[in-house]
Amino acid sequence: MTDSWLTTPEPTGFGLDNLPYGTVVHGDRPPQIAIAIGGHAFPLGAAAEAGLFDGVLPDTGVLTAPNLDRLLAAGPAAWRAVRARATELLGSRSHAEAVRPLLVRLDAVSNPLPFTVADYVDFYSSREHAENLGRIFRPDSAPLLPNWTHLPIGYHGRSGTVVVSGTPIMRPHGQRLPAPGAEPVFGPTTRLDIEAEVGFVVGVPTRMGQTVSVDEFADHVFGAVLVNDWSARDIQAWEYQPLGPFLGKSFATSISPWIVPLEALAEARVAPPRQDPVPLPHLLGDHWGYDLSLRVDLNGTTVSRPPFAGLYWTPAQQLAHMTSNGASLRTGDLFASGTVSGPQPGQRGSLIELTWNGAEPVRLADGSTRGFLADGDTVVLGGSAPGRDGTRIGFGAVTGTIHSR
Template identity: 55%
Template sequence: MTAPLPAYAGLPPTWVPGAAGSGHDVDHLPWGVVVPRDARTDEGARVAVRIGDHVLDVAALAGRERPDLAAAVQGQTLDALLAAGPRTWAALRGWLTDALTREAARPVVEPHLRPLAEVGAHLPFTVADYVDFYASEHHASHVGRLFRPGQPPLPPQWRRLPVGYHGRAGTVVVSGTPVVRPCGLRVLPGDDAPTFGPTRRLDLEAEVAFVVGVPSEPGARVPAAALAEHVLGVVLLDDWSARDVQAYEYVPLGPFLGKSFATSVAAWVTPLAALEAARCPLPGQDPPPAPHLAVDEPAGYDLALEVAVGGTVVSRPPYAATYWSPGQLLAHLTSGGAPLRTGDLLASGTVSGPGADERGSLLELTDGWRVPVATGRGERLALEDGDEVVLRATAAGALGGRVQLGEVAGTVLPARP
């Protein structure tokens, strides 16, 4: 059984300056790993939570005040915390909520706060396996119409199971890491044969990903209802894509080099517990899913995403419109007996909505590279060197405001010779 979540009703506001009413109030408390900006190595990395525009060194505070919880927040990654499971996650969250709202705790807690501007981002956990799904019907249908005109936009199995592919965990990088333009075989306009060189169709993909904490046994099937028993929280994710390389290679086995060069994730993991107020029903599944994929509603999350290129917002994809729920991704992944591992990353695939301004990739926004998109650095069909992509998202919080998920940013660098 999962320990009860903190009760926010009747809580005094947090005493941390500027945090009350912000996207990082006590109803959020995202987990991350921080290092001092002036540090020359990662040896000083510490497990922390964000509160307002400050970070709290949880490792140091727990070592002094909660030795029973300290083991879960030691080390230079969130790995121990992930593996500790939902009882520990809830106990830490309840203790931190109390410590950050009770004025009497301030003298003990405040010395462990640092301004956010004084610390640097760090990849928060060791990525075990990375699976990218294709869970948005609007995205899959639009891409199907672009790639297969005159044919059904979705393959017959798409509404029967969450389609996905296994990505490269070693190329997952933290927000702010530059992205080098990849090279590969692609067929240029007017050419009959492929040539090797830098991608001409570099794209972004706005996604939501789920970070697995508690592993499962090989051969065991994890039900969709067990999401909160295994998943600590959520990160935004940009699945950078070389579309021309992908187009040439993907038949018959799907993406490989077109997506293996970089995947950016946020530096802060938003706990599932912080998104309870954002729960929402799925948009409807027809035909009904197989019994092992059945869910109890509300099974979705209403996250409002935002995609900016060169400082200009180009799209606002709604995660609430996504067809397959995160619990169903988890259930499908394990339905054949594959075990979950601590640090597994399960991504939604591109999040897109029904509107023309709700599409989570340039492939869709440009209607298949035909209609340029206005960005802060000029019109674009595909990303150019020097372009910065930033993904943001908000959701309803337990205190009545909006929880602000950790952003994902990356700047495109030229291909290497």
């Protein structure tokens, strides 16, 4: 079923085949979890209190909780049961009288962070992105380092600075080199960048020492969000050797307020790219990529349309590698793809690539140019995926505006 009895004035990508989950605040009610449908939020706490989910779960307290943590931990059987009942309630006109009074317009709610972020890992899984940065910074060497085609490269980020869309982004300060051979200085970054990514939210945890195979991806992952992993390139360049990203990344990472469940992305599955050399056994199994179309807008000008389908390392491989040493998963873990870039110049998911490290600034609709972000700039990431019968699955936007401190 793709149609709901609830009509909306314009397409939102939040149709009956999507039903993404988030947390909403409306009026004087405390935060509660909700499903987005068209231009409305369907608060699951209020629906559970009205008896609309009786018998669906052993404990309806999962639905009356202030965020998605308890539902994430409940596991795939609970996820399927809640989604099936929500589809019935929103898809059958026989439930309209009971459901309609509970609906709240999306423009009348605020969206806190939808879940408690436990750990945050960011990968580096787009071959085009990795090769572009290799050509920029190592023009006389092979663009990829020797390990890149053998394993998903990643780093462990700072979960406490993962923020929901709309949160102001404060320009970070740090050490940087003002010129080659100069002494380092401390101050605000002059090369603030974006990274258009897709993140995956873990529901079911594991114990320490337990590994998760590629085939077990859907047993642990609840759904997907859009991610903007803001980056201070000059701070990053000075600090990253030999241990990798630190303060140039940890100041803020923005995510979309709605989590698209994996089940909604069934029609978006595509075969993963050919991998050469063949990965080691812990990275082999039944896995797939996703045909997601991303969009990067800077001050209202679309500057890039990165394609997620070509990602070299799939989300299932990322998760399998992340746990291959026995590291445990926790409910609320977030792992992101790394910058998504395609083979064409207009498909690069970061300004450092789009402007070739600032040498070729992008021109905006107002006639101004940008090598990197200026104070007052607003970045909006959007994305969608194919659904059934020609529909589109929307992710909702990730928005951030740069402020000086």
